[in-house]
Amino acid sequence: MTQTGPAAPAPAPAPALPLIDLSPYLAPQHPGDRERVVEQVREAARQHGFFQVTGHGIPLELQRDLVRCMDKLFGLPREAKLAMSFLENPCRRGYEAAGMSLREGDALPDAKECFFLARDDPAVELSGFFGPNVWPPDLPDGDFRRPAQAYYEHSVALGKTVWRILLEGLGQPGDLVEAFAARPVVPMKMIRYPPHRTVRAGQLGIGAHTDFGGVTVLFQQPGKDGLEVWDDARAAWIPVPALEDVYVINCGDMVQRWSAGAYKSARHRVLNKADGERLSCATFWHGDINASNPLRPHDPDRETVGQLLVKRFRSQYSITKEAVAQVGLV
Numbered sequence: 537m538t539q540t541g542p543a544a545p546a547p548a549p550a551p552a553l554p555l556i557d558l559s560p561y562l563a564p565q566h567p568g569d570r571e572r573v574v575e576q577v578r579e580a581a582r583q584h585g586f587f588q589v590t591g592h593g594i595p596l597e598l599q600r601d602l603v604r605c606m607d608k609l610f611g612l613p614r615e616a617k618l619a620m621s622f623l624e625n626p627c628r629r630g631y632e633a634a635g636m637s638l639r640e641g642d643a644l645p646d647a648k649e650c651f652f653l654a655r656d657d658p659a660v661e662l663s664g665f666f667g668p669n670v671w672p673p674d675l676p677d678g679d680f681r682r683p684a685q686a687y688y689e690h691s692v693a694l695g696k697t698v699w700r701i702l703l704e705g706l707g708q709p710g711d712l713v714e715a716f717a718a719r720p721v722v723p724m725k726m727i728r729y730p731p732h733r734t735v736r737a738g739q740l741g742i743g744a745h746t747d748f749g750g751v752t753v754l755f756q757q758p759g760k761d762g763l764e765v766w767d768d769a770r771a772a773w774i775p776v777p778a779l780e781d782v783y784v785i786n787c788g789d790m791v792q793r794w795s796a797g798a799y800k801s802a803r804h805r806v807l808n809k810a811d812g813e814r815l816s817c818a819t820f821w822h823g824d825i826n827a828s829n830p831l832r833p834h835d836p837d838r839e840t841v842g843q844l845l846v847k848r849f850r851s852q853y854s855i856t857k858e859a860v861a862q863v864g865l866v
């Protein structure tokens with residue numbers, strides 16, 4: 537007779553990030569709709585620093601245009617991409633080749649390649665915080681520039697909405713976001729991860745890191761999984777599925793610091809799990825360069841967005857003396 541012991545415990549369900557519908561906040565139908573969303577976001581940002589959103593207001597057609605834009609851009613010959621190098625650009629707009637980002641502690645640099653853009657201002661101002669974008673000369677405006685800009689504006693609007701919700705979550709008037717958004721610094725990064733089989737053993741798409749600034753609005757190409765978020769409570773990575781029309785939102789270090797830890801800046805990384813390449817696009821909504829902490833307006837620390845950005849980048853890139861002076865750092 538075979539003895540059957542107690543049934544093995546069922547494996548714990550894979551943890552998942554909260555999925556929040558923003559539409560009751562953007563277009564409330566019932567009393568309490570907005571408050572409920574604010575509460576959901578506050579809890580998710582407290583516990584994980586990351587959450588997924590639907591009902592976000594970015595049209596699906598624009599998301600599809602964005603994928604086409606990225607396909608065309610990263611499909612250009614290597615020389616054409618290198619001719620747009622962000623290292624040659626006073627505003628750090630343009631192309632970053634694979635292998636250029638190495639994080640402290642990682643053995644190998646990131647496998648990803650990127651393309652940076654932001655609002656297309658006519659002239660370089662504030663030593664490169666604002667200025668013109670780089671546009672690929674070989675791609676017609678209708679194939680890249682126009683759809684990329686339209687997408688950019690929508691992702692900027694979503695970032696601002698999330699900031700408003702985060703403010704309300706800490707009991708601040710949502711309208712504080714208007715001064716904070718007077719002329720916000722919002723870089724956008726298009727990213728292509730090569731197929732996993734082509735990268736070296738141990739090389740990550742993007743190594744584990746926290747985002748340094750405000751709110752990140754992340755588009756993932758549908759079906760191209762790879763993003764993982766560190767969960768302190770379980771001491772494990774949470775995989776984040778790449779779902780159509782679902783955005784990932786996360787808080788950066790500035791938000792964690794300015795909220796006195798009420799909102800978390802969580803570590804995350806990308807290991808391309810898709811068969812082929814993986815595309816994503818991150819919009820980093822930092823805030824007005826001269827604004828200080830809107831999450832706790834009585835914070836005695838009056839450090840500004842510009843000062844934090846310069847401090848962060850000074851160690852990484854060659855920030856000019858003028859930029860340091862312009863944000864009031866010596």
Ligand SMILES: O=C(O)CCC(=O)C(=O)O
Nearest residue numbers: 727747756763806816818
């Ligand atoms: O590509 C992704 O899914 C995440 C990208 C990311 O974490 C970043 O660019 O900071």
Ligand SMILES: [Fe+2]
Nearest residue numbers: 745746747804
């Ligand atoms: Fe990130």
